[in-house]
Amino acid sequence: MTITLTVNGVPYTRDAAENKTLLHFLREDLGLTGTKEGCGMGECGACTVFLNGRTVNSCCVLAVEADGASIETIEGEAGPAGLSEIQKAFDRNHAVQCGFCTPGMILSVKELLKAKPKPTVAEIKEAIEGNFCRCTGYEQIVEAVLDVTGQGTGKGRLDHV
């Protein structure tokens, strides 16, 4: 089936197999491999993208469902001027380790900040509960979000005894 959609503002018209997920369409047909697959089951959030302004797990969306839709992926996050503020805060706070969860995590944070410019810690944790991270233990990610929203230094301490 032929579908037309915009991804990060760029219009595309492509043939998409009807049983292809949006995740695989983005990765295989458009070469946008920043969106990752961690489970293919809607559990882990590695495949998080914006579909018409809201985050979804793209492994649980068919590409053909996105006909006419506007999609945002991690590739659209950094502008010509460089990293976005969220990305910079992740960098400053060591919120990245292996990086496999990072694209989805950043988009979930972006969705949160649209609704809540100054989220509480509990709100941050709830917003990213659908994004599994096996490396960081989440704490430095939460600190990055506090940092980018101007709440506290955002930087945890390593104490010396």
Add this chain to the structure above:
Amino acid sequence: MVHEFQYRAPSSRPELLALLQEHGTSAKVLAGGTDLLPNIRMGIAKPAYVVDCKRLPEADRLVFSPSEGLRIGHGVTISAILRDRTVRERFPLLAEAAHELASHQVRNRATVAGNVVNASPCSDMALPLLCLDAEAVLASVSGERTVSFREFFTGPKATVMKPGEFLAEIRVPAAAADRKGRYAKLKRVKGHDLGIVGVLLASAPDGLRAAVSSAAPTPVLVSGIDASLDAQAVDALVQKAIKPIDDVRCTAEYRRYMVGAFIRRLLPEVNR
């Protein structure tokens, strides 16, 4: 995905109903896809036709009127329930259960209709719908019928719906507005998880209601409980209605215990 199917996205209800009529059990309605697509991926569902119902103009309708009550269109997502002010203020039980369902991304996609048609014993949305006397409007080429959620669930992943039928809308009567209650869901992690066992305790005109998930082949409603009973007595009534099993998530014994524990925890809050 490996399984191949044909995708249809009808733009009107008659068109959709005709497709469902034509293809019978080989067609599956696609709402949010958060149950259907994982099931296709795992080979549990193998539809020849996937009929997307989200392009119907009335899909996302979520309206309340004192005459018709709350009408939840088949495409209304769990997130839409949470965002809706009327729902939050007048049907807090729906919002509370919606908040417990899955993760933010899943809620952005998952629908209330899909949740009940899926008919999992652990369905979060079934509990408030049972407590609120909600009804399912089932449409097919031969017309519409309305079924109370008390009769809707017939077994694990089974409902009264017949091939060719479509859950067009969920209706919550206006009389159920402002019903208060509390929900407790036992999970293995604090993050998103299917309920190991869940209890929603609510007050209704005919007395207390207890809706219980993951403790029987279907979500269970016990209604007309004398509001003056103590927790032990309420628990005794509920225990008679449930039939929990042992599985990888939990033993039947602990499920039974936690139903009682939740009743003890929630009852004072509901009676307050």
Add this chain to the structure above:
Amino acid sequence: MFDQVRPEDLAFVGKDSGRIDATEKLTGEALYVSDMTVPGMLHAAVKRSPHARARILRIDTSKAAALPGVRAVVTGAELDYRLGLYVVDKYILAKGEVRHYGEAVAAVAAETYAQARRAADAIIVEYEPLPPVLHHMDALKTDAPLVHPDLGSYDHIAAVFTPKPGTNIANHTRLRKGDTEKGFAESEWVVEREYSCPSVQHVPMETHVAIAKWARGDQVEIWTSAQSPFTVRNLFCHAFKLPHNNVRVHIPYVGGGFGGKAGIGVEPLAAVLSRAAGGKAVKFQATREEEFSLLPCRSALTYRIKTGVGADGKIKAQEMTMYWDSGAYADYAVNVTRASGYSAAGPYEIPAASIDAYTIYTNKPFGTAYRGFGHVEFHWGLERHMELVAKAIGMDPLEFRRRNALRPGSITLTGEKITDHTGDVVKCMNAAAEAVGYGTLSPEEAERERRTGRKIGKGVAALHKAPAMPSFTATAVVIKMNEDGSVTVNLALTDYGQGTYTSIRQIVAERLGFPLEKVKISFECDTDKDPYDWQTVASKGLLLSGNAAILAAEDLLANAYEVAAQVLRANVRDLDHDGTRIFLRHNPDESVEFAKIAVGYAYPNGNGIGGPILGVGRYVAQGLSNLNKETGQGNPALDWTYGAHGIVAEVDPETGEYEVLKIASVFDVGRAINPQIVRGQSIGGMVQGLGTAVCEGYIYDDKGILLNPSFTDNKIPTAKDIPEVIESAVVETPQIDGPYGARGVGEHSMISVAAALGNAIQDATGAEIVHMPLRFEDVWRALREKTPIDNWITKSPLGSCRSAPELRNRKKDG
């Protein structure tokens, strides 16, 4: 490598510096193997066993081979290659017999993944199911079926491992120190208990994936999501009897490993398919479900400890018996057994000890390395045991630990003497205890208890671990100077998220005296171009590669100085340098820029000298020895990292529900090269440890079918599951032979978290738990002294669990 440099004299070491790999990971530009394609690449799928143990009677691939897009089909029958790190016991595809549920019996390569999957499904395998042996304790019985009847004929590293042919024992590690009989006889108290934990999954967010191309002339090129490029190559070449220089292994960015990608994984499978497909590249990526049962997991453990304590609260004798569930293949599990064996008593001095640690074959997915290398599992038992012994003798558990802790002068189980530089475990314990207010409730906590009706408890658990590695483990680092005077560093230690490269950049910049921007660590590893490194495991990376990096930096400077000395017509001893030039100490204006000599210096007349400047640093572990196979005596430890966790838990004494309110982790890291990276390792491992402690674990039915091979029923911690308050601290007792005094901490953060939690829950409620994980139901059962549920191998497999389609199908069929 430890020079007495005062922290304030260091420019980069000990300071926070941004991760070198952050930008590409934040933007989605970092390419992982799962993102890669190679021209003409085919996709692979495997046919897997639905049985835990069965004879393969017949495999019919004819239908599969005829399907559209299929380019190759292989079965075990046509492959005669065996793999194994320490005991060579595993075929690439099962041959004759399947030994665990989910084992691969055949594989297909096709144009698309869907075609490959369909073809694999169309392969017909006829099995004769055989009775499996599932529980490792059952496998020890004399009448137990043998998982490997031919064990006696397998190659193995005989200097280190002792398989017992005719049994299911893949290895027996023995250790004897002092006179235990006498020790027990002199003891005031003797306490004996048993502890256990199930198998668990590593859950890297990127599943195992490899692309292999077997080109003409047996030239093999592999791109893989793995931890150890040279080990992949080495084991690959051994299995296929290929010269090492025929095989090239690339490792780009890796989406997590945690030990599960330490050795060789799916590479041979992709390679044999590529060969069968005429040399086209083949990609195999495990699905999440395959990750759980095709690929290895962490071994289950049953740990029995008998401790004799004197009237003074000092341990006099301890008998330790470990039963490790290896699953169907020995892989790393035999070495987990060995390393756990010689560390089995934790950071305590035991004057008389006896240890018997067995690796036991069963018909289950096999065990491998997992962050902590056995220490997470046995410290669960050991640190619960220390708690229970202390309670039994009426002593405060922390005081009991302190009294028995290893100190300078103590002799370890293997006969090593602890020195002032080994690290300070008592300091770690005390700091962790203090951070959580051990022993009392604060007024706020007491008030909270009153308000909620819940009970607050506190627990501390200590830990130690040394790298488990061959005694002669080696690595090398090469630093190449670029035309502009910047440098590029090559090493084959991989960075799959730990941040080691960022720390090594700091070390190199420090030693070179260059600004950080001038030092690049090359990310992709390539066995054709990088110098050797054994494996990225064992928390040895920073120490060994850090030392090699220092040596390489010094070598590079020596080379540069030699050229500069000629140019400046000076003695090398009179030279000094800064970030851009080498100059005369006594006349700093006389100088030559690094850029001028980087690739050879040219005199004004055109004559050249020097040539490209580079530095090579080679480092090998020193002074280590194989352990005596009878007594376990010898020196296995490169370094010991000590640590402790303190936990505050709040428990509902009725239901067993609980919450971790606070955790404080303290490690003696020698020196924190990059504090934020240490903190990231500390917290990341701690949360992974909480996952193990709280909810993770394989559940099998009584036929050996894995019931929870997915995130639906194998939960891992989410952001909501982390404690409200997390504190990380370090003690810095410099490691004399560590780079700037540093030692490893990558694994340690995961160790003893479960025990600290168990101790806190017991402190709160008295619940005595000896099996992990600690699900709410387990706590509830312990509180009521009900029989614990042993659903790890269960007779009641039914349920609403949607993650076991095989089971559902089986039910339908039967």
